[in-house]
Structure formats: structure tokens, C-alpha cells
Amino acid sequence: RVAYVNGQYVPHSQAAVHVEDRGYQFSDGVYEVCEVWREQIVDMTAHLDRLDRSLSELQIASPMSRAALVQVMKEVISLNRVKNGLIYMQVSRGVAPRDHYFPPAGTLPSVVMTAKSVPAGKMDKVAAQGVGVITVEENRWDRVDIKTVGLLPNVLAKQKAKEAGAREAWFVDKNGLVTEGGSTNAWIILKNSTLVTRPATHGILKGITRAGVLKLAEMKGFSVEERGFSLEEAKSAQEAFLTSASGLVMPVVKINETILGDGRPGPIVQDLRKSFHEASELIKLE
Ligand code: PLP
Structure with a gap:
């Protein structure tokens, strides 16, 4: 290399x-x-x-x-x-x-x-099963919209998730609302198929994959609410997922001890994952 x-x-x-x-x-x-x-x-x-x-x-x-x-x-x-x-x-x-x-x-x-x-398909295998998330208190500074290499709270949160058998940790702010994951943005899908994700203010990193999913959702006619959601709302959601450049659209099937739905990735998140690149800019390597 x-x-x-x-x-x-x-x-x-x-x-x-x-x-x-x-x-x-x-x-x-x-x-x-x-x-x-x-x-x-x-x-x-x-x-x-x-x-x-x-x-x-x-x-x-x-x-x-x-x-x-x-x-x-x-x-x-x-x-x-x-x-x-x-x-x-x-x-x-x-x-x-x-x-x-x-x-x-x-x-x-x-x-x-x-x-x-x-390897092509490596993350698809993870996505086919879906992943678990745990929650931790939001303890980062208020400029996490800047993508700095200062990631110690993220490192500690993700390690805690790993030790709990989960893949990601969601930070929960002092109002009880989920901000984002240690290295991903957080989404839920309501029973009426509405996608919910926190607005990209200073409280989260404005993910590029997040923007891609917003565009894709519009193309596919899903309604989207950019607002905070609580842990309780997430636990009763129909589906949930994470977005990041490294994992794209990653289904969440468990939040702390709560299994979502039947514990398997739902149809909407699978569809968004499969069609993700339809909404992205693709620059060919010559
Ligand atoms: N939130 C955090 C804290 C991140 O570190 C990342 C990516 O590394 C994301 C969200 C997702 O951003 P993107 O979709 O641009 O990869």
C-alpha cells in the first residue's frame, strides 16, 4: 500500500x-x-x-x-x-x-x-443482519459540525458499544433527543413511512450520506421531517438506520435492549440502501 x-x-x-x-x-x-x-x-x-x-x-x-x-x-x-x-x-x-x-x-x-x-459486499453482509445501537450521554463540544480529528468522545462511545455487542452508540442530548452516532447520522422511520432525522445545525455533523438520503427520499416520494427524536420515539419506530460514507444506509434492528419490529431490516431501509447511489454524484477514475 x-x-x-x-x-x-x-x-x-x-x-x-x-x-x-x-x-x-x-x-x-x-x-x-x-x-x-x-x-x-x-x-x-x-x-x-x-x-x-x-x-x-x-x-x-x-x-x-x-x-x-x-x-x-x-x-x-x-x-x-x-x-x-x-x-x-x-x-x-x-x-x-x-x-x-x-x-x-x-x-x-x-x-x-x-x-x-x-471487498464489495462486505458491508452488505452486515446490513443484511442489521446492527444494534446503544445510547450514551452527549458529552461533545458544541461544534461537532466541524469534521475535526478530535474524536475522543466518539472513540469512547463506540468502544462502549462494541463491548455491549452493538455497532454504534447514539449520543442523547440533555433534552432527551438523539443527536447522532459516534461516526454516523441517525434516522428513524415512522409507522406512516415518514423519515425523521435531526436538523443539521451545530449539534451534528452534516453528513454527506445524510444529504444523499434526503435527496433519494425526495426522488422516491417519502416525506421527511428534519427534527429531533427521542429515544422513546426511536424505540417505537417502524425502522431505523445509520448513514455514513463507510456504511452507507445501515439498518438498525436493536436500540439498547429493545428489538425494533421483528428484529430484521425493514423494507424501506433496504430499498434506500439498494438505491443509494442513484442519488449520488459519481466521478469516474480515468
Ligand atoms: N456523524 C459523525 C460524528 C461522523 O463521524 C460521520 C462520518 O464519519 C457522520 C456523521 C457521517 O457523515 P458522512 O455521511 O459524510 O460520512
């Missing part, structure tokens, strides 16, 4: 950044994960737009032009022969002697990128 690190393509096993990288010392950086599907980059424009926004919210300079970044993406995919899989890119505020204040103007942001193959 090959990784891109600050202008160079290096063996993945030797890909490293400096110990004084601000991403390493302060989580002072942002990232994106994009799906590669059938040799196409899924929703690339939306991911790169969100990367720009994350950078600008943190006043980190744009490391390179969009055309150059796209070139690196394509190169990393091709060097790793990825046909189906994921691209990871991270931009930090760069390397400087450790000090909380921003480094001197002119300090170059660090850019790393990797790509890995995910």
Missing part, C-alpha cells in the same frame, strides 16, 4: 508525520472519508466542499487547489488499485514547536491521504 504525505507518495508502512504536528498534539486538524464505488468517487464535490468549510471554520489555510487535491485522490486510489473502498484525507495546521497559539503565518498545513479496498 501507498500513502500520500506532504507532497510524496510513500510506502504505507513508513508513512509518518512529525512528532510536533499539531494534528498529533492538539487534534488541530480536519478530515474527510469518501467512498469509492465501482471505480468512481462518490459525492466528491460535497466532501471537498465540507473539507473547505471545516478548514475555514478553524482558520487553517487551504493546503492546495481543489484540482491538485483531486489529482492526489485519484493517484492514491490508482496506486492502491482500489475499485471499491474508502479514501481518507487529513489536513492539520502543520508542524511547529508545541504552543497553543496558532503557529507563525506561513506554516504549511500537513496533508496526508490513504486509500483502502473494502
Whole structure:
């Protein structure tokens, strides 16, 4: 495998950044994960737009032009022969002697990128069974709309889920409403087939897959309510699911100890999963 690190393509096993990288010392950086599907980059424009926004919210300079970044993406995919899989890119505020204040103007942001193959059908197997979620108290800062690499609450929540035999943890805010998962957006489907998901304010990451499902739902004529939902409402929902670039539309069949419906992925979520790419931008790799 090959990784891109600050202008160079290096063996993945030797890909490293400096110990004084601000991403390493302060989580002072942002990232994106994009799906590669059938040799196409899924929703690339939306991911790169969100990367720009994350950078600008943190006043980190744009490391390179969009055309150059796209070139690196394509190169990393091709060097790793990825046909189906994921691209990871991270931009930090760069390397400087450790000090909380921003480094001197002119300090170059660090850019790393990797790509890995995910066997076609691997996530479909998980989705065929559906997954369980647990709930944890929302304990993150109020700017989780910025996709920073500061993911410690997410790491702890997801580990807790894993130890409980679940795949995801849903954060529940002080009003008793579900915000989102540790690495996914959260959805329920009501008995009248209405899709419900929290509005993308500062309280959640505005998922690109979430946006794709909103578009798909409109194409398919489903009604959607963008509002918060409580744990109680979720437990009595007809269906529920998670969205993310790495899992696409992932059916939820269990919330804490409550089994949803008959404990199997429902028809609407299966349909949304199957047709997800109909609503996405697909950029061919030449
Ligand atoms: N919410 C959080 C906290 C995430 O980390 C992610 C993805 O990593 C998502 C939601 C889903 O976003 P996307 O659909 O853009 O992958």
C-alpha cells in the first residue's frame, strides 16, 4: 500500500508525520472519508466542499487547489488499485514547536491521504443482519459540525458499544433527543413511512450520506421531517438506520435492549440502501 504525505507518495508502512504536528498534539486538524464505488468517487464535490468549510471554520489555510487535491485522490486510489473502498484525507495546521497559539503565518498545513479496498459486499453482509445501537450521554463540544480529528468522545462511545455487542452508540442530548452516532447520522422511520432525522445545525455533523438520503427520499416520494427524536420515539419506530460514507444506509434492528419490529431490516431501509447511489454524484477514475 501507498500513502500520500506532504507532497510524496510513500510506502504505507513508513508513512509518518512529525512528532510536533499539531494534528498529533492538539487534534488541530480536519478530515474527510469518501467512498469509492465501482471505480468512481462518490459525492466528491460535497466532501471537498465540507473539507473547505471545516478548514475555514478553524482558520487553517487551504493546503492546495481543489484540482491538485483531486489529482492526489485519484493517484492514491490508482496506486492502491482500489475499485471499491474508502479514501481518507487529513489536513492539520502543520508542524511547529508545541504552543497553543496558532503557529507563525506561513506554516504549511500537513496533508496526508490513504486509500483502502473494502471487498464489495462486505458491508452488505452486515446490513443484511442489521446492527444494534446503544445510547450514551452527549458529552461533545458544541461544534461537532466541524469534521475535526478530535474524536475522543466518539472513540469512547463506540468502544462502549462494541463491548455491549452493538455497532454504534447514539449520543442523547440533555433534552432527551438523539443527536447522532459516534461516526454516523441517525434516522428513524415512522409507522406512516415518514423519515425523521435531526436538523443539521451545530449539534451534528452534516453528513454527506445524510444529504444523499434526503435527496433519494425526495426522488422516491417519502416525506421527511428534519427534527429531533427521542429515544422513546426511536424505540417505537417502524425502522431505523445509520448513514455514513463507510456504511452507507445501515439498518438498525436493536436500540439498547429493545428489538425494533421483528428484529430484521425493514423494507424501506433496504430499498434506500439498494438505491443509494442513484442519488449520488459519481466521478469516474480515468
Ligand atoms: N456523524 C459523525 C460524528 C461522523 O463521524 C460521520 C462520518 O464519519 C457522520 C456523521 C457521517 O457523515 P458522512 O455521511 O459524510 O460520512
